[in-house]
Amino acid sequence: MGTVAFIGLGNMGAPMAQNLLSAGFKVRVFDLVFELAAQLESLGATRCESINEAVQGADTVITMLPAGQHVKTVYLGPDGILSQETKGKLLIDSSTIDPETTRMVGQKAIEQGAYFTDAPVSGGVAGAKAATLTFIVGGDEKAFNKAEQVLKHMGKNIFHAGGVGAGQMGKICNNLMLGILMSGTCEALNLGIDNGLDPKVLSNIMLQSSGRNWALELYNPCPGVMETAPASNDYKPGFMSKLMLKDLGLGLEAATKSQSSVPMGSLARNLYAFHNMNGNEELDFSSLFEFYQTQSKE
Numbered sequence: 001m002g003t004v005a006f007i008g009l010g011n012m013g014a015p016m017a018q019n020l021l022s023a024g025f026k027v028r029v030f031d032l033v034f035e036l037a038a039q040l041e042s043l044g045a046t047r048c049e050s051i052n053e054a055v056q057g058a059d060t061v062i063t064m065l066p067a068g069q070h071v072k073t074v075y076l077g078p079d080g081i082l083s084q085e086t087k088g089k090l091l092i093d094s095s096t097i098d099p100e101t102t103r104m105v106g107q108k109a110i111e112q113g114a115y116f117t118d119a120p121v122s123g124g125v126a127g128a129k130a131a132t133l134t135f136i137v138g139g140d141e142k143a144f145n146k147a148e149q150v151l152k153h154m155g156k157n158i159f160h161a162g163g164v165g166a167g168q169m170g171k172i173c174n175n176l177m178l179g180i181l182m183s184g185t186c187e188a189l190n191l192g193i194d195n196g197l198d199p200k201v202l203s204n205i206m207l208q209s210s211g212r213n214w215a216l217e218l219y220n221p222c223p224g225v226m227e228t229a230p231a232s233n234d235y236k237p238g239f240m241s242k243l244m245l246k247d248l249g250l251g252l253e254a255a256t257k258s259q260s261s262v263p264m265g266s267l268a269r270n271l272y273a274f275h276n277m278n279g280n281e282e283l284d285f286s287s288l289f290e291f292y293q294t295q296s297k298e
């Protein structure tokens with residue numbers, strides 16, 4: 001097993017890094033939030049004071065950051081990954097960001113002699129904890145094959161979507177659909193409740209009918225229906241509403257460039273923009289259910 005530098009230890013990064021430790025990798029960690037790195041240190045990781053320190057001595061570097069600007073800083077900043085020798089290192093960015101930033105950073109990394117892949121994930125915090133994430137990987141064949149050897153310790157399904165940036169595009173399409181499906185699931189459940197149905201019974205009906213979908217099956221947005229879902233834990237922890245808004249924005253940006261029609265994605269994005277403006281950015285994205293409940297009562 002090699003040495004992995006893991007940068008970005010939030011809701012997703014921390015359990016992913018923990019799985020690498022469990023698999024026997026040496027893990028060097030860095031996050032702007034001291035406590036997050038200290039927690040990993042208590043589990044056996046080496047806590048580093050800077051990106052540079054984390055990357056030194058690592059053969060693989062994984063980043064799990066909120067958005068494109070963070071990836072730019074972490075890769076291209078004065079203390080960034082590419083500010084030092086990276087020849088022969090495997091660089092994996094698992095953040096969900098715009099494909100342009102990925103291609104720009106990837107090109108610079110490859111010019112320096114590194115192997116680069118974008119490898120955004122699907123599966124949420126539960127998937128990160130259980131090492132059952134789906135990785136959607138962009139990069140050349142050699143980089144993909146190398147990345148697969150590390151990613152398999154954090155995930156179950158690893159797809160090669162195409163060249164650098166293709167992983168992001170696959171992920172963006174998936175999350176456009178997820179945002180639409182979550183909005184629809186909240187809408188249907190709220191309509192049922194307003195008309196006297198028990199949300200548990202309605203959920204069971206729809207799960208055995210043609211309305212079945214991932215949000216309903218594994219991530220029910222109505223509190224109390226599914227004990228393990230963020231909805232039953234005050235919508236924490238999970239995939240924050242601000243991240244879903246970001247991803248829907250990425251979908252709309254991509255659609256503008258390719259002149260694709262995305263009316264449903266636009267509607268879902270507007271719903272999430274409104275929900276975020278009402279102070280729900282840090283809540284799990286299934287908290288959109290509360291938006292429907294509030295609207296119904298007004």
Ligand code: NAD
Nearest residue numbers: 008009010011012013031032065066095096124125238239
């Ligand atoms: P998060 O905000 O919980 O974690 C991001 C971490 O990055 C934070 O701890 C932050 O301190 C750290 N960070 C930011 N800038 C940094 C810098 N310059 N140097 C070092 N650390 C820095 O976010 P998350 O929920 O873990 O999501 C991470 C990525 O994964 C996002 O792109 C998100 O869209 C994607 N994603 C999240 C989920 C989910 O369910 N949470 C699911 C799939 C994909």
